[in-house]
Amino acid sequence: MKAILAIFFILVLLDPATLLHLSLKERKSPLRTSSSEVVSEAIQKLQEVFAFGELPHNITPAKKPPQFMLELYSRVAGPDGSTKAPGILEGNVVRSFENKVLSEAGTSFFFFNISSVGRKERMLKAELRVFKWKPLGMPARYHFCRVDVYELLDSASRPWRGNLITSRLLPLHSQGWEMFNVTQTVSGWVGDDSTNHGFLITFTLPSGNFLDTDLSGLTKQNLDSKRSYLVLFSDDGRRGVPNPYMPPAKAKETGISLSSEDSLHPTTYKSRKARDVYPDRYPSCQRKPLYVDFEDIGWAGWIISPKGYNAYHCTGTCIFPMGKGLGATNHATVQSIVHALKLNKDIATPCCVPDRLNSINLLYFDDEENVVLKQYDDMVAVSCGCH
Incomplete structure (x- = not known):
């Protein structure tokens, strides 16, 4: 029964022109296996509906x-x-991308493959989510560290070259998730993949020295719950138009129940x-x-x-x-x-x-x-x- 309802739902989504097209194809090709091919084309149509x-x-x-x-x-x-x-x-789409690279001493490199984002999508916001760990064996006299987030300008040169995106001071002896707004940088990557070389994060003590400990947890990637992510919020243009028959406010006037019963x-x-x-x-x-x-x-x-x-x-x-x-x-x-x-x-x-x-x-x-x-x-x- 469920299979019948699923096929019925798929066929309901087909517009009359598509159904006529399928009907004509049936008449022209009497040898085609109608049931399997119609279902295959219907599922393809359903795949398009869900984009x-x-x-x-x-x-x-x-x-x-x-x-x-x-x-x-x-x-x-x-x-x-x-x-x-x-x-x-x-927006109507949220994507989370896992980090794909490892760290080097004193710095943390991040790369996210965002090629699945459509070029016609309007990106609204991008967040870099990093879990900052509490360092071990750090002298008690240090209470804060400065965190700098850079956009890498290339993927080959060392020492690295980058544009500073944001900086902030963080308590050194605590741990938890940190979110960085990287919307402007990532919006350029969506339009041109060749400019996406990733991010770099550095941790600096008040003395000006880089920490030689990876506070971003890239060496702890076996902990799936603490992986670093790039999260994109976008609108892909699939927004429906207002229903011309009944505006929402009119529902109460007609006594129509809006429950999901x-x-x-x-x-x-x-x-x-x-x-x-x-x-x-x-x-x-x-x-x-x-x-x-x-x-x-x-x-x-x-x-x-x-x-x-x-x-x-x-x-x-x-x-x-x-x-x-x-x-x-x-x-x-x-x-x-x-x-x-x-x-x-x-x-x-x-x-x-x-x-x-x-x-x-x-x-x-x-x-x-x-x-x-x-x-x-x-x-x-x-x-x-x-x-």
């Missing part, structure tokens, strides 16, 4: 997402991926007269469950959360006279009257469609095993109406 690019392969089974990405997801989304409130997430109460949508005359043959417009299981689609190996979600779908008729709970537009009301009076045989009844949609969030591994959080607009039918 994954290349699907990840061979994700390490023991690979764990960084804790701060799990915490960000829990603030943004509920267990089913539904957005808790709009505006919590800055099962289908909305069917009596909300039924005209009393239509219910009496057509009790079974013409079920009225209402919302029905449509659960999308990522395991059935074959994506469970790299999607961290959620494992699936209820997209819901709208089904039923919009027969005149339509009840107020249907949220029908004036145009839909006139159309239903013209159809009922048979003034034009080509005019059908209005359509039962979503009139309020909600977004969902996915947390997943990309093909480089970096963790990505993406928000998708217009993915869950919250309510249905006649339009």
